[in-house]
Structures are given as C-alpha cells and as structure tokens.
Amino acid sequence: MRQILWQREVRADCWRYPGEAGDGPLVQTLSELLADANRPPGAGTGVWLGPIDEVALLVPQLPQLALIVVNFEASGDGRGYSQGQLLRQRLGYQRELRAAGAIRRDHLFLLARCGFDAFDFAPGEDPRAALAGLDSYSVGYQPASGTLVQPRMRTPG
Amino acid sequence: MYKYDEIDRRFVNERVAEFRDQTRRFLAGELTEDEFRPLRLRNGLYIQTHAPMLRVAIPYGLLNTRQLRMLAHIARRYDRGYGHFSTRQNIQYNWPKLAEVPDILAELATVEMHAIQTSGNCIRNVTSDHLAGVAADELEDPRPWCELIRQWSTLHPEFNYLPRKFKIAVTGAPNDRAATAVHDIGLQLVRGADGGLGFEVLVGGGLGRMPIIGKRIRAWLPQQELLAYLEAILRVYNRYGRRDNIHRARIKVLVKSLGMEEFTRQVEAEYAANRALAPRVGAAAIARLRASFAPHPYQQLDEPDPTAGAAASFIAWYRHNTRAHKVRGYRVVFVSLKRHGEAPGDMTAAQMDALATLADLHSFGEVRVTHDQNLVLADVAQRDLRALHAALVPLGLATPNIGTLTDMICCPGLDFCSLANAGSIGIAKQIHAQFDDLDYLYDLGEIQVKMSGCMNACGHHHVGHIGILGVDKHGEEWYQITLGGSATGEVALGEVIGPSVPKLDVAATLERIVGVYLEQRDGEAETFLQVVRRIGIAPFKERAYAADTVAA
Incomplete structure (x- = not known):
C-alpha cells in the first residue's frame, strides 16, 4: 500500500487513484468529477488535478471534496504551486491537499508554503527521511497559504 | 547599503546548510544528475566546459569592500586567482570544485552574499542602474525597490519553478541605464499626475534567440502595489507560459501568443482578484529600506578644474x-x-x-x-x-577607454562556456590590437561593441551599437555583425548587415565600418549611433564586405 506523508506523519493511503484497482474510495479526474452530476451531496470525494486543470472549475464541488491531489508531472513543472495557492487562498479549500508525482524532499518546504499538507513522493524517496525537508528553513519573506513560517511581508487583508 | 537583519542572516545560513546536504547526497549517489541539476542551478552552479562555474549574486550590482575582499579570497582559495564580472552585474568563477561549493557559499554568507537564483528557471538577480543614487537625472534611488524585489523573489514559494528564467530590472532615471526594456519585467520610476512616484511597467522584453523590446502593461502603478502587481504577472506566466519547448518558454512568447491586450486583461484580472492576499509594500518597510540607501555623508567641497596642470x-x-x-x-x-x-x-x-x-x-x-x-x-x-x-x-585598472570601441562587453565564449560557438575573448583581443591607438579611439567617440559567443546573447549583441554574434559554420567560427542597437536611453535592436565574416576578418571589418562613420558624420558631435540611425545600414553594408578595394 502507498505510504504518504500527511501532517508530518507517515500513513498508509486508502484512496484509489484514477486507473487503480482495489477497494478504497476513488479519486476522480476533474472531467469525471464534472461529468458526475448525480453524486450524492456530502459524500467524501477525491479529485485528481493535472497541471493544466483549472482549479476554478472545482468551486461548485469544493464543499464535498475530502481530497485534492495535484499531480506534478515533472519536478521542474511549477504549475502545481499556483494551483495550491489558489485552492487554499482564493477558494478557501481546507481539507487534504496532496502533492503527488515527481516530488522529493527538496520540494517539501515550498509545497508546504503553498498550502500542501500531504505528500506522495516519487519512487525511491523515503517519506520518513524526507520529512526533514519541511524544516529546511525557519524563515520566509513572502506571505503564502501555508503556516510553516511567519513571513516577513504582510498582506493588506 | 542594505544590511542583513536576523531573518536574512538565518535564511542564507539555512540555504547553505540545505545545499551542503544536497551536494552530499549527490556525491553519495542518493541524487541523480537530473535531480541535482535544478538544485545546483538555483545555487548558481553550472557544469561547464572545464569545470563547474559558480555565479555569485551581486544584488543590483552593489558591493561593499568587505564583500569585494571576500570575492578576492574566494578567487584565491577556491579558484585560479581571478573572477569574471558578467553583464548582469554578477561575478562568475570558472574553476571551483563541486565538493567545495558549499564552503564557498558559507564564506559568502559571512559577508551577506549568496548565489541564490543566479541560474535556473526562477526569478534571477534583480539588476539596476549602476549610477543609482548619484545620477543627477534620477527621480528616486531605485535600490530600495531592488532590495524589496530581491527579498520578495528569494525562494518565492510559488515562483521557484517557472517555465523559464525570469529577469527584472529597475531604473529610477528617465535615461534608462539598466536596459529595462529588454527584461522580462522592466520597472521605471515615474512621477504621476498627483506628483507622487510610481512605476511604469514593461513586460516581455528580452534578448536571446528572439530579441524583443518589452511592451508597456501599466503606465502607472502606485508604489505600494508593486509586489501585488509582480505577483499577478508571475502567476499568469507560471500557469500559462509554455513548458513544452525551452525556446518558447519565456514570458515574451506568452505575451506574443495571447496578444498584449489579452495578456494585460488576464494580469489585471489576477491583480484585482488577488490584491488582498498579495504582499503590500508597507510605508514603514519601504522607509527602512530607503534609510539603508541614504546618501553618504558628503562634504561641502570646492570644484577646482582637476585637469589644470595635469599630465x-x-x-x-x-x-x-x-x-x-x-x-x-x-x-x-x-x-x-x-x-x-x-x-x-x-x-x-x-x-x-x-x-x-x-x-x-x-x-x-x-x-x-x-x-x-x-x-x-x-x-x-x-x-x-x-x-x-x-x-x-x-x-592596470585605469585604461582610459570607457565608452569607446574597446570598452567591449563580451561573454566568456568557447574558452569556458559549453554553449558557445565562438571564442569571443579571442575576438576581443583582435579588436584591441586593431584599435590600439587611443587618439583614434577618442576620435571615434562613443561606440558600444557587444559580443556574444552564441545566440543565447549573454553579451547582449542585439543592443550593441555594433553587435557581434559568434555562429558555427561547419565547425568553423564565423561572426555576424549588427548595427544600430542600443541598451541605454531608448532601447533598440540592431540590424544584421549581411553574411557573417570569418574569424580573422572581424576587426578589419569593424575598421571599415567605422571608416564609413568617420566619412559620413556631421562633425565630431554626431555619434556613431546617430549616424547609423540617420543614414541606415546600407552604406555600412556596402563597405563592410569590400575587403579587396580597401586592400588594393
């Protein structure tokens, strides 16, 4: 079973990603989610976002979502950082926001600053060892959605 | 100048510790070369022709003497006794050892320096006017704003993995000495209708393979809105800039493909939606930064003619x-x-x-x-x-050639860079030898020669009055010449005069080109650039390739 880092704990993951077999609750792709208008309200639903998926399309479903997975297709592809910031800051999403794909411990600090609280690492990265990446820095300059550090710069709001 | 506080100090030290660990993991085989590359690049470390190359940031080009002595110490202890100052106000070392780079960065941190984001697809070292604070034409010293941008762009959580590199330049003077129009974002301090100061914002300029002059996205931006507006531009770019082709990934390509109107609309919409969440420039914060760059304690001095009776x-x-x-x-x-x-x-x-x-x-x-x-x-x-x-x-630091043809700018070229087609340094020597008569140089007046060893344009050849670009033709070095570019004042891109010339003919071709200028100028007051603009490149083109007639 997949091991993920969630709120500084390593835990086994119960979710099934798109295309995976098994018993757990299914994470839908964005298009599946948007097509599935008959979903019972209140059900804990998971959605899988690729780098080009528009987060604003999630607004009507947001209250039902228990998990949003943002997939990083390549380690240099930074679109997911903006998706995280928008989901947390502008859309006010508060439940699990997971970074998956080509992520390693060296990305953890910035991902957490952008509001990610769960991490499904690239193969070969030990989640327990990677945890140290969250504490690479104790300071930061910019306001962001995560609460890892107290930023020097302030927002008007 | 700006002095680090506890936050800055802690940050750079933590950065050094992080990179020391990353280097250790790479050397131990825990990180592959592909995994290590983006990490080392964000700490200024390239792998070049001979060895790693380390680019150290000199924020907006300003150094104190303690820092300069540290740069000397690093050159001596970790390199071969010298450094190379780049066209982006940074310094590069060509011979450091990979395993020693964390130590170099730790030494730099002791004098409030670093190599953060001097490479990689992130926001690079902010550049500015080298006469900031001392130029009479300045509206406001741009350096407090540069320092603010330095801090804001340093390890920005959202914008550290952009489609491509991103360069910001700031000028506080109407006579732009920072070439803001050829940066991804150019900021010019301007006075508004109410008499207050704000920014004119240019976007999408750049050199490289696709030279473009930046377009104005905002004629007026209140100063306290600077970071909120930069965040809006960066967010639109980060989300929608192309990532499938490295040569189409700069923001200029996004601006071009969306069109300026649509790009502006998206940025303005993002700015409006995000204002309450973006960093606001507080009055106290900017006042502290301004105080860091307060004028020196100048004395009241007479102004005797320094040349009277001088050699x-x-x-x-x-x-x-x-x-x-x-x-x-x-x-x-x-x-x-x-x-x-x-x-x-x-x-x-x-x-x-x-x-x-x-x-x-x-x-x-x-x-x-x-x-x-x-x-x-x-x-x-x-x-x-x-x-x-x-x-x-x-x-050897008093060669009286500033602003003359031999005050060339030049990338490291084939001698050091793995991208180069041409040995720009050798061409610089050839030009020096051809134009070694100072009186002749002075008669030619102001001519900026800028030379790049390849189309990545580190030598900014597009904006040289005379630009020289190294090209590879079947394994041989050839040089393409452009005329009429300008990096200061009103920025202009040069025009290619024709086929490239062989390596050994570069200086002689320049000699023929300046010969046309000497014949055509309307007195000594008319500069080379003015003549090119007045008569066009045709007369220069005609003469440039007329080697035989000159030799005869």
Missing part, C-alpha cells in the same frame, strides 16, 4: 573614465576592466583587494558593477582624483 594621461582618464556626480565636488569613477590582453570583465584577486583599499580611502567603502563589465567608484571627491588615478594605473 596628459590623467586628463585622458578624467575625460573618459569619470562622470558627473549629483553632489558638487564629487565625481563618479569608472574602473576599466577592458585592458588590452585581458578578457573583458576579468579581475584578479590582487586587483580586487587593491581596489577595496582604494574604495575605503576614496569612495565610502562601496563599489558597483556595471552592465558593461566595468566597476565604478561612485563617490570620489574631485580633490582625490589624481591620487586615485596614480594608484589605479599600476594596477
């Missing part, structure tokens, strides 16, 4: 290597790094140490790096000029 060598240096200062009795002194026989921008550790001593004596302990790969002592009392000149001459 001819001093007079030539005074005329060419010094400029007006906004305070009476002071001059701005350019330290030429364009001596015949040396690669443009190179400086030895001994020269750095000696210059640090001179800057302590004569220029309030500060030194600046220019876009033209020279250094500046910005605040020298006129009465000290003769002593300073006498000290610079034996150091």
Whole structure:
C-alpha cells in the first residue's frame, strides 16, 4: 500500500487513484468529477488535478471534496504551486491537499508554503527521511497559504 | 547599503546548510544528475566546459569592500586567482570544485552574499542602474525597490519553478541605464499626475534567440502595489507560459501568443482578484529600506578644474573614465576592466583587494558593477582624483577607454562556456590590437561593441551599437555583425548587415565600418549611433564586405 506523508506523519493511503484497482474510495479526474452530476451531496470525494486543470472549475464541488491531489508531472513543472495557492487562498479549500508525482524532499518546504499538507513522493524517496525537508528553513519573506513560517511581508487583508 | 537583519542572516545560513546536504547526497549517489541539476542551478552552479562555474549574486550590482575582499579570497582559495564580472552585474568563477561549493557559499554568507537564483528557471538577480543614487537625472534611488524585489523573489514559494528564467530590472532615471526594456519585467520610476512616484511597467522584453523590446502593461502603478502587481504577472506566466519547448518558454512568447491586450486583461484580472492576499509594500518597510540607501555623508567641497596642470594621461582618464556626480565636488569613477590582453570583465584577486583599499580611502567603502563589465567608484571627491588615478594605473585598472570601441562587453565564449560557438575573448583581443591607438579611439567617440559567443546573447549583441554574434559554420567560427542597437536611453535592436565574416576578418571589418562613420558624420558631435540611425545600414553594408578595394 502507498505510504504518504500527511501532517508530518507517515500513513498508509486508502484512496484509489484514477486507473487503480482495489477497494478504497476513488479519486476522480476533474472531467469525471464534472461529468458526475448525480453524486450524492456530502459524500467524501477525491479529485485528481493535472497541471493544466483549472482549479476554478472545482468551486461548485469544493464543499464535498475530502481530497485534492495535484499531480506534478515533472519536478521542474511549477504549475502545481499556483494551483495550491489558489485552492487554499482564493477558494478557501481546507481539507487534504496532496502533492503527488515527481516530488522529493527538496520540494517539501515550498509545497508546504503553498498550502500542501500531504505528500506522495516519487519512487525511491523515503517519506520518513524526507520529512526533514519541511524544516529546511525557519524563515520566509513572502506571505503564502501555508503556516510553516511567519513571513516577513504582510498582506493588506 | 542594505544590511542583513536576523531573518536574512538565518535564511542564507539555512540555504547553505540545505545545499551542503544536497551536494552530499549527490556525491553519495542518493541524487541523480537530473535531480541535482535544478538544485545546483538555483545555487548558481553550472557544469561547464572545464569545470563547474559558480555565479555569485551581486544584488543590483552593489558591493561593499568587505564583500569585494571576500570575492578576492574566494578567487584565491577556491579558484585560479581571478573572477569574471558578467553583464548582469554578477561575478562568475570558472574553476571551483563541486565538493567545495558549499564552503564557498558559507564564506559568502559571512559577508551577506549568496548565489541564490543566479541560474535556473526562477526569478534571477534583480539588476539596476549602476549610477543609482548619484545620477543627477534620477527621480528616486531605485535600490530600495531592488532590495524589496530581491527579498520578495528569494525562494518565492510559488515562483521557484517557472517555465523559464525570469529577469527584472529597475531604473529610477528617465535615461534608462539598466536596459529595462529588454527584461522580462522592466520597472521605471515615474512621477504621476498627483506628483507622487510610481512605476511604469514593461513586460516581455528580452534578448536571446528572439530579441524583443518589452511592451508597456501599466503606465502607472502606485508604489505600494508593486509586489501585488509582480505577483499577478508571475502567476499568469507560471500557469500559462509554455513548458513544452525551452525556446518558447519565456514570458515574451506568452505575451506574443495571447496578444498584449489579452495578456494585460488576464494580469489585471489576477491583480484585482488577488490584491488582498498579495504582499503590500508597507510605508514603514519601504522607509527602512530607503534609510539603508541614504546618501553618504558628503562634504561641502570646492570644484577646482582637476585637469589644470595635469599630465596628459590623467586628463585622458578624467575625460573618459569619470562622470558627473549629483553632489558638487564629487565625481563618479569608472574602473576599466577592458585592458588590452585581458578578457573583458576579468579581475584578479590582487586587483580586487587593491581596489577595496582604494574604495575605503576614496569612495565610502562601496563599489558597483556595471552592465558593461566595468566597476565604478561612485563617490570620489574631485580633490582625490589624481591620487586615485596614480594608484589605479599600476594596477592596470585605469585604461582610459570607457565608452569607446574597446570598452567591449563580451561573454566568456568557447574558452569556458559549453554553449558557445565562438571564442569571443579571442575576438576581443583582435579588436584591441586593431584599435590600439587611443587618439583614434577618442576620435571615434562613443561606440558600444557587444559580443556574444552564441545566440543565447549573454553579451547582449542585439543592443550593441555594433553587435557581434559568434555562429558555427561547419565547425568553423564565423561572426555576424549588427548595427544600430542600443541598451541605454531608448532601447533598440540592431540590424544584421549581411553574411557573417570569418574569424580573422572581424576587426578589419569593424575598421571599415567605422571608416564609413568617420566619412559620413556631421562633425565630431554626431555619434556613431546617430549616424547609423540617420543614414541606415546600407552604406555600412556596402563597405563592410569590400575587403579587396580597401586592400588594393
């Protein structure tokens, strides 16, 4: 079973990603989610976002979502950082926001600053060892959605 | 200048520790080369032709003498006794050892320096006017804003993995000496209708393979909105810039494909939606930054004619290597790094140490790096000029050629860079040899020659009055020549005059080109660039390739 880092704990993951077999609750792709208008309200639903998926399309479903997975297709592809910031800051999403794909411990600090609280690492990265990446820095300059550090710069709001 | 506080200090130290661990993991085989590359690039470390190359940030080109001495120490201890000042006001070391780079960064941190984001697809070192704070035409010193941008862009959580590199330049003077129009974002301080200061914002400029002059996205941006607006531009770029093709990934391509109107609409919409969440420039914060760059304690001095009774060598240096200062009795002194026989921008550790001593004596302990790969002592009392000149001459730092044709800018080229097609440094030597008569150089007046060893354009050839670009033709070095570019004032891109010329003919071709200028100019007051603009490139083109007739 997949091991993920969630709120500084390593835990086994119960979710099934798109295309995976098994018993757990299914994470839908964005298009599946948007097509599935008959979903019972209140059900804990998971959605899988690729780098080009528009987060604003999630607004009507947001209250039902228990998990949003943002997939990083390549380690240099930074679109997911903006998706995280928008989901947390502008859309006010508060439940699990997971970074998956080509992520390693060296990305953890910035991902957490952008509001990610769960991490499904690239193969070969030990989640327990990677945890140290969250504490690479104790300071930061910019306001962001995560609460890892107290930023020097302030927002008007 | 700006002094680190506890947050800045802690941050750079944590950065060094992080990179030390990443280097250790790479050397231990825990990180592959592909995984390590983006990490080392964000700490200024390239793998070049011979060895790693380390690019150290000199934020907006400003150094104190403690920092300059540290650069000398690093050159001596970790490199081969010299460093290379780049066209982006940074310094590069060509021979560091990978395993020692964390130690170099730790030493830099002790003098409030770093190599953060000097490479990689992130926001690079912010650049500015090398005459900031001393130029009479300035509306406001741009450096507090540069420092603010430095902090904001440093490890920005959202914008550290952009589609491509991202360069921001700031000028506080209407006569733009920072080439803001050829940056991803160019900021110019302007006065608004109410008399207050704000920014004019340009976006999408750049050189490289697709040279473009930036377009104005905002004629007026209130100062306190600066970071919110930068965040809006960066967010639109980060989300929608192309990532499938490295040559189409700069923001200029996004601006072009969306069209300026649609791009502007998206940025303005993002700005409006995000204003409450973006960092606001607080009055107290900017006041603290302004205080960091408060004017030096200048004395009230007379202004005697420094050339009266002086030797001819001093007079030539005074005329060419010094400029007006906004305070009476002071001059701005350019330290030429364009001596015949040396690669443009190179400086030895001994020269750095000696210059640090001179800057302590004569220029309030500060030194600046220019876009033209020279250094500046910005605040020298006129009465000290003769002593300073006498000290610079034996150091080889007083070549009186600032602004002349031999004050070339030049990338490291084939000698060091794995991208280059051409040995730009060798061509620089050839040009120095051809134009070794100072009186002739002075007669030619102001001519900016800019040379790049490949189309990535690190030597900014597009904006040289004369631009020289190295191209590879079947394994041989050839050189394409452009005329009429300009990096200052109203920025312009040069026009290619025709087929490239073989390596050995470059200097002779330049000689023929300037010959046309000498014949066509309307008196000495008309500069090379003015003549090119007036008569067009056709007469130059005709002569440039007429080697036989000249030889006959």
